[in-house]
Amino acid sequence: MAHVVIIGGGFAGVWSAAGAALARGDADLRVTLVAPNEHLVLRPRLYEPEPDRATVELRRILGPIGVEHLRASVSTIDTGRRVVVADGREVGYDRLVLAAGSALVRPRDLPGAERLFDIDTLDGARRLTDHLRDREDCTTVVVGAGFVGLEAATALAARGRVLLVDRADTVAEPLGPGPRAEIEAALDELGVARRLGTTVTEVGDGYAVLSDGTRVEADAVVWSVGMRASELTRQISAELDHLGRVPVDRRLRALPEVFAAGDTAAAAFDADHTVMQACQHAVPLGKVAGYNAAADLLGRPLRDFTPGPYVTCLDLGGAGAIFTRGWGRRVMASGADGAAIKQRINQAIHPPVDDAAEILAAADHVYLDLPFFPRDEETTAPVA
Ligand SMILES: Cc1cc2nc3c(=O)[nH]c(=O)nc-3n(C[C@H](O)[C@H](O)[C@H](O)COP(=O)(O)OP(=O)(O)OC[C@H]3O[C@@H](n4cnc5c(N)ncnc54)[C@H](O)[C@@H]3O)c2cc1C
Structure with a gap:
């Protein structure tokens, strides 16, 4: 049976898994996520006083949608033989999604x-x-x-x-x-x-x-200074951007059989910007990369990555939060209003669990659709 392998159990890996399961439908296709962690870590919430609350068990997302979880770390990607080495064991793939994220330097x-x-x-x-x-x-x-x-x-x-x-x-x-x-x-x-x-x-x-x-x-x-993409990117491409990310096309393909998503992918946002190493981009990148990896094997049409509006929401503790729009980061809300938006975003990044239909529907709905995420010309520009 054809096999999609996803490296990484962060936002991009989890949503790649859901995207691949969505594209698979009833077809025969095996999907495996390889990551050492048992939990999805909601990294944007790690500044909170109880970091253990910022986790979601992977089995509650992957189990219902029929994705296998291999708890291991990948050391080698052999693109010639289409094999990854995970804790010393070879795992073959037909399409690979690299979603191994980033780490502080x-x-x-x-x-x-x-x-x-x-x-x-x-x-x-x-x-x-x-x-x-x-x-x-x-x-x-x-x-x-x-x-x-x-x-x-x-x-x-x-x-x-x-x-x-x-x-x-x-x-x-x-x-x-x-x-x-x-x-x-x-x-x-x-x-x-x-x-x-x-x-x-x-x-x-x-x-x-x-x-x-x-x-x-x-x-x-x-x-808190300096983030860099996983070193696994070097095994996919000799040309990395300044953050160590792999260049991908608008379908998030890096090589004929390899897609990349999340903090490892240098995808175009518009003619002037690449995506940020941000959860805001890791989620839709994952949904599209996983979908495309499976659709490519099944001969189904691929999806383009067309980014949603760019926003930021910065928590400022007892002073509330600020919510900005566009690459000029114009402040739209601050103080308690900003904090209310941050709270809603922190809830919205928590993936649905236990219910396959809900998880797959969320994978099909590529961008977070919240009232304060406007779609307008200021924040969304077409990819050239
Ligand atoms: C404190 C903090 C606050 C943030 N705030 C925001 C915010 O407000 N808004 C926002 O949009 N973004 C924010 N971010 C950034 C956001 O968290 C990241 O962009 C996002 O987590 C990237 O997701 P990812 O899946 O690409 O990578 P990661 O979250 O890095 O996940 C990578 C996964 O790959 C696995 N992995 C790594 N190496 C291997 C390997 N060799 N083999 C197998 N598996 C491997 C890891 O175990 C992990 O499961 C914040 C980050 C931090 C640290």
Whole structure:
């Protein structure tokens, strides 16, 4: 029987599995998801105080739709022989979807790097939570004032003093000037101190040293800078983008028998942008890549990836959240209104479970359809 293999059990892998099951219908086709994890981790929620709540059991999604789960890590992709090696075992495929995601790049040469915390993975977020659990009035240093660093810093502000450090001269440099004033105001409201044009050069027991030589108190130093796609991308393509992602066409094909989705795929958003390494894009990329992998084997028409509108929603802890539209990130809602939108998004990214019809219907409905996700010219531009 023909076989679709999906590498990865994050948003892109799970939705690839559902997309492949949708395209399969009643046809004979085996679909296997290979990933070491038992749970889908809702990474966008890992800044929350109880990270274990941000998980969904994979068996509750894959079981009802007849997708096998091989709990293993892939080390090798042999595109010539159409085989992947998972925990030393060879698994043959007819179509492959690479959805192995991304990971934080931790600094190698920083003295005390082993003491750094992060909220990139469930284990990382648990470690930080456990470390701070019984401490009162903690002092934390957050390195990186981008999206993840801002969510970490504003969440940690509820626990005590926070110092936000960034090499750039402004906060939220990757988000551009659109939301900056609102973010600065939120940081002021929460009393989050900033040291810009600076980084951390050493981490010790209860302290951090900054690049200007200052030594600051720190119960924990949280690293949030730099995301890179899985190294497996190198086995698919010699030409990767600056985030280590594989170039794909509008059907998300990287090679004749290999598709890519989520944080491993450099798919075009429009003539000027590639997709972000974001759940917002990983979900529809997965749905389309998985569908196409199965449809290609079954001789059925493939789907184009036509992105939904680009939005961002940044949680700012006790100062609410901001919701922006378009690549200029124009602020549409902030404070409590923004927080209400963030809450709805965090619910909407939780996939349906236990009910095959509901899971497959969601896979067929490629984009999140929420009232605050407008489809208009400002946020959606045609792919050239
Ligand atoms: C703190 C935080 C906040 C975020 N906030 C937002 C937000 O507000 N909005 C937004 O859109 N995005 C947000 N993101 C980004 C979003 O979480 C990612 O873009 C999304 O998780 C990517 O999904 P993915 O499936 O491509 O990859 P991942 O989530 O990285 O999943 C990859 C999967 O592949 C598996 N895997 C890896 N290597 C192998 C291997 N060799 N063999 C087998 N399996 C493997 C992993 O175990 C995992 O199951 C946030 C991320 C973080 C960390």
